[in-house]
Amino acid sequence: MNVATEDYLKTIFNLTQQQDRAGTKDIADRLGISQASVTGYLQKLAGSDPPLILYKKRDGASLTEAGTRWALKVIRNHRLIETFLYRTLGYSWDRVHDEACRMEHVISEEFEARIAELLGNPTHDPHGDPIPDRNLHMPDEKALSLAELQPGDVAMIERVSDSDAALLRYLEKNRLVPGKRLTVKERSPFDQNMTLRIHGVRGKVVLGPSVAQQVFVEKEVRHVHTAA
Amino acid sequence: MNVATEDYLKTIFNLTQQQDRAGTKDIADRLGISQASVTGYLQKLAGSDPPLILYKKRDGASLTEAGTRWALKVIRNHRLIETFLYRTLGYSWDRVHDEACRMEHVISEEFEARIAELLGNPTHDPHGDPIPDRNLHMPDEKALSLAELQPGDVAMIERVSDSDAALLRYLEKNRLVPGKRLTVKERSPFDQNMTLRIHGVRGKVVLGPSVAQQVFVEKEVRHVHTAA
DNA sequence: AAAGGAAATTAGGCATCCCTAAGTAGAAAG
DNA sequence: CTTTCTACTTAGGGATGCCTAATTTCCTTT
Numbered sequence: 001m002n003v004a005t006e007d008y009l010k011t012i013f014n015l016t017q018q019q020d021r022a023g024t025k026d027i028a029d030r031l032g033i034s035q036a037s038v039t040g041y042l043q044k045l046a047g048s049d050p051p052l053i054l055y056k057k058r059d060g061a062s063l064t065e066a067g068t069r070w071a072l073k074v075i076r077n078h079r080l081i082e083t084f085l086y087r088t089l090g091y092s093w094d095r096v097h098d099e100a101c102r103m104e105h106v107i108s109e110e111f112e113a114r115i116a117e118l119l120g121n122p123t124h125d126p127h128g129d130p131i132p133d134r135n136l137h138m139p140d141e142k143a144l145s146l147a148e149l150q151p152g153d154v155a156m157i158e159r160v161s162d163s164d165a166a167l168l169r170y171l172e173k174n175r176l177v178p179g180k181r182l183t184v185k186e187r188s189p190f191d192q193n194m195t196l197r198i199h200g201v202r203g204k205v206v207l208g209p210s211v212a213q214q215v216f217v218e219k220e221v222r223h224v225h226t227a228a
Numbered sequence: 229m230n231v232a233t234e235d236y237l238k239t240i241f242n243l244t245q246q247q248d249r250a251g252t253k254d255i256a257d258r259l260g261i262s263q264a265s266v267t268g269y270l271q272k273l274a275g276s277d278p279p280l281i282l283y284k285k286r287d288g289a290s291l292t293e294a295g296t297r298w299a300l301k302v303i304r305n306h307r308l309i310e311t312f313l314y315r316t317l318g319y320s321w322d323r324v325h326d327e328a329c330r331m332e333h334v335i336s337e338e339f340e341a342r343i344a345e346l347l348g349n350p351t352h353d354p355h356g357d358p359i360p361d362r363n364l365h366m367p368d369e370k371a372l373s374l375a376e377l378q379p380g381d382v383a384m385i386e387r388v389s390d391s392d393a394a395l396l397r398y399l400e401k402n403r404l405v406p407g408k409r410l411t412v413k414e415r416s417p418f419d420q421n422m423t424l425r426i427h428g429v430r431g432k433v434v435l436g437p438s439v440a441q442q443v444f445v446e447k448e449v450r451h452v453h454t455a456a
Numbered sequence: 457a458a459a460g461g462a463a464a465t466t467a468g469g470c471a472t473c474c475c476t477a478a479g480t481a482g483a484a485a486g
Numbered sequence: 487c488t489t490t491c492t493a494c495t496t497a498g499g500g501a502t503g504c505c506t507a508a509t510t511t512c513c514t515t516t
Contacts, residue, residue, distance in 0.1 A: 036504090037504055103331065
């Protein structure tokens with residue numbers, strides 16, 4: 001019921017998916033506020049009853065049970081809303097994020113339940129992010145970035161980073177959307193540019209590392225003969 | 229983009245539908261806050277650029293052009309959302325108001341436009357309140373309360389007050405919903421209780437004045453011979 | 457070991473929007 | 487005309503959530 005708290009919890013959850021603890025600076029950067037503000041708020045979250053985060057001075061924050069549950073609730077809301085906007089209201093996939101960021105804090109459990117049912121309890125949002133289920137269970141997502149693949153690798157796009165609208169438009173134009181299979185053709189040792197073939201699409205795509213890092217894939221097991 | 233401001237504007241709009249100006253106390257009562265807080269906020273709204281209200285000390289507030297436009301935008305959002313929750317998501321009519329009160333402040337113009345289209349540009353919400361159109365035009369609603377009818381009068385229910393969920397459940401159970409026609413059979417001179425026949429429904433309904441005041445009707449023209 | 461730099465914290469402050477308590481203005485009633 | 491009541495306003499204050507500036511901690515580098 002509190003926008004600021006929910007934004008902090010969501011951010012800490014996301015950060016601790018990859019690192020152990022979420023640092024003050026990282027949180028400040030993601031929320032677009034000052035480090036000092038974050039320090040103050042972390043102290044508050046750690047001191048609430050029940051505590052929502054574990055916080056040790058100069059050692060960042062991590063979520064408690066209660067904090068995790070709350071974060072997952074917000075993330076479920078967010079991703080259900082995104083799916084709903086995309087599928088039911090016909091939003092383009094680059095416009096769902098901002099709307100969901102505002103709506104996620106105000107919808108009731110009834111709203112959540114009704115859109116989940118309307119959508120047939122979807123498991124992934126339009127960017128491929130997994131949606132926690134009713135009991136807030138969410139499958140582990142191994143985050144293998146496209147940027148980590150080598151020439152010859154074949155992979156399927158699983159999800160893409162959802163918060164940069166311009167990036168999403170670019171990815172869509174190049175057919176880099178969840179579900180597509182691709183083969184890595186080349187990788188420049190200088191600028192790390194990758195040349196890809198997307199299966200079922202003519203032509204090739206060259207991606208800089210900053211883009212490739214935002215696309216996450218599942219690598220396919222290589223067969224004896226490397227793909228041509 | 230500001231919940232407090234939008235709530236004030238909405239409240240002043242509603243109050244000035246019936247009276248000339250909205251008094252501090254009336255606003256405070258509707259918003260559930262103190263009169264002192266209202267005074268302070270009215271001064272702020274009157275001093276903003278452009279001014280959203282006209283405010284003279286001890287003489288209440290009324291909306292300016294800009295204030296009216298903003299209020300109508302929020303009211304359009306509210307009523308579209310109510311209609312959407314009711315029709316598309318299957319909400320019961322007593323649960324749509326609270327959800328709409330929160331969502332109305334956060335949805336974008338795109339959301340508004342898309343649900344309006346999905347619903348076929350509805351002109352009335354589930355309680356019968358008119359929805360301002362895209363250009364924020366709203367038909368005048370003459371507010372003839374059921375409580376003002378006399379025995380023998382025939383009328384059609386146009387709309388009902390939407391903010392009291394328990395009242396809405398009661399009305400629905402008694403089939404007192406927009407579109408129904410009814411005849412006033414009796415009116416007790418002591419307690420002002422009204423006895424009604426609702427057309428197409430067997431039996432009679434007795435309503436106290438506090439309920440009858442919340443139901444608004446369009447009276448049908450009486451014919452030569454007064455109804456029995 | 458000392459210096460430099462990045463990250464984090466504390467101190468002090470501001471805007472927003474609410475509160476209670478106390479005082480004022482104006483209308484209705486005696 | 488004066489009292490009284492109600493609506494309204496002013497004064498002063500509190501919680502929230504952000505800010506900048508200054509300081510501290512700790513890690514790396516030399």
